Amino acid sequence: MPxxxxxxxxxxxxxxxxxxxxxxxRDYAGAKGPLIDLSQAVPGYPAHPQMLRLLGEAAASQAMxxxxxxxxETALREAYARHVSEVYGATVDAANVQITSGCNQAFMCxxxxxxxxxxxxxxxxxxYFNHDTTLAMLGIERALVECDAANxxxxxxxxxxxxxxxxxxxxxxxxxxxxxxxxxxxxxxxxLFLLCRKYGAWLIIDETYRDFxxxxxxxxxxxxxxxxxxxxxxxxxxxxxxxxxxxxRLGAITAGPKLLAEITKVMDNMQICAPRSAxxxxxxxxxxxxxxxxxxxxxxxxxxxxxxxVMADLPGWDIAxxxxxxxxxxxxxxxxxxxxxxxxxxxxxxVISIPGAYFGEGQERYLRLAFANAxxxxxxxxxxxxx
Numbered sequence: 001m002p003x004x005x006x007x008x009x010x011x012x013x014x015x016x017x018x019x020x021x022x023x024x025x026r027d028y029a030g031a032k033g034p035l036i037d038l039s040q041a042v043p044g045y046p047a048h049p050q051m052l053r054l055l056g057e058a059a060a061s062q063a064m065x066x067x068x069x070x071x072x073e074t075a076l077r078e079a080y081a082r083h084v085s086e087v088y089g090a091t092v093d094a095a096n097v098q099i100t101s102g103c104n105q106a107f108m109c110x111x112x113x114x115x116x117x118x119x120x121x122x123x124x125x126x127x128y129f130n131h132d133t134t135l136a137m138l139g140i141e142r143a144l145v146e147c148d149a150a151n152x153x154x155x156x157x158x159x160x161x162x163x164x165x166x167x168x169x170x171x172x173x174x175x176x177x178x179x180x181x182x183x184x185x186x187x188x189x190x191x192l193f194l195l196c197r198k199y200g201a202w203l204i205i206d207e208t209y210r211d212f213x214x215x216x217x218x219x220x221x222x223x224x225x226x227x228x229x230x231x232x233x234x235x236x237x238x239x240x241x242x243x244x245x246x247x248x249r250l251g252a253i254t255a256g257p258k259l260l261a262e263i264t265k266v267m268d269n270m271q272i273c274a275p276r277s278a279x280x281x282x283x284x285x286x287x288x289x290x291x292x293x294x295x296x297x298x299x300x301x302x303x304x305x306x307x308x309x310v311m312a313d314l315p316g317w318d319i320a321x322x323x324x325x326x327x328x329x330x331x332x333x334x335x336x337x338x339x340x341x342x343x344x345x346x347x348x349x350x351v352i353s354i355p356g357a358y359f360g361e362g363q364e365r366y367l368r369l370a371f372a373n374a375x376x377x378x379x380x381x382x383x384x385x386x387x
Contacts, residue, residue, distance in 0.1 A: 024346035047244035058277035072099025075283040090224035103238035103251035126359035164199040172204040176324030179368040209324035211242040230256025248278040306376035325372040
């Protein structure tokens with residue numbers, strides 16, 4: 001008798017990475033003090049009281065209990081369009097905005113709308129693992145654009161052109177990068193945009209950590225001012241980090257109306273609409289909490305500085321790249337795979353990190369530290385824990 005089996009495209013994948021690494025810490029006996037969790041990218045401070053108040057008010061409204069527009073609530077689409085226009089000094093309308101349930105869903109919706117099973121999407125190496133597994137379970141082939149560690153893990157243009165010339169329909173990048181923290185300069189993003197336009201491909205830029213660029217950095221890029229940008233560019237965003245509401249699952253896609261019409265079809269089948277009360281709360285919070293979000297950016301920068309200071313005093317440990325929420329750290333154990341190093345750190349030192357191998361090929365010498373999760377004092381304890 002044949003035995004029913006799950007979809008092999010899903011069953012062949014490893015379990016979700018974050019619970020796997022957190023599980024290692026259950027064997028930590030506490031000899032070196034409290035756990036320092038640098039695994040998942042979650043804000044290491046609470047949401048603003050006004051944000052909580054707005055969420056509570058919206059959630060208590062009878063009007064929020066029904067279905068909303070598939071594209072997202074008009075109030076948030078308009079508020080976010082104004083915000084994007086200010087950030088980039090370009091004109092973006094509500095018609096360019098699709099609201100999703102988190103940025104992972106934004107990527108999945110975009111991937112389904114842009115590529116079919118058997119077609120190819122290019123990711124950077126290292127990549128964000130949920131982008132990789134999304135493609136795998138959809139039967140979409142993956143090509144890799146190499147990033148040179150000696151160049152701060154920025155994408156190599158020759159490698160990008162090679163995969164696009166070979167037929168990749170999409171190039172997806174993350175900046176500030178997850179896992180490395182590398183910030184892609186505007187000129188590099190412009191070059192990648194032109195390459196995608198040359199080969200008739202789409203450029204997806206996941207800007208989940210855009211709000212944590214260095215003070216005075218300026219616009220992340222000028223691509224929204226490019227003629228006919230809507231025929232090439234797709235921007236993804238998450239409200240989770242800057243508003244400290246990851247549990248409310250809210251993200252956004254910025255793209256041309258024609259593409260968003262296709263993404264709407266995907267969204268309707270996936271979730272119909274993103275959580276409504278969170279949309280209304282964020283629409284009101286977006287302008288009024290700008291100062292608070294700016295202060296948080298400075299706090300995250302202080303945490304980055306604390307990590308740099310610790311690593312400067314640790315022989316054999318090096319920061320390969322750092323920015324926004326993450327640092328990609330080169331560990332000194334050349335004879336051990338990154339999973340073994342991360343497991344030992346969790347069980348023996350009480351430090352939870354993500355092995356470099358989870359992010360792609362050739363990353364065994366690295367660990368990802370989500371330093372934004374911990375305050376500067378906790379980060380300072382790493383000096384003793386990593387020796």
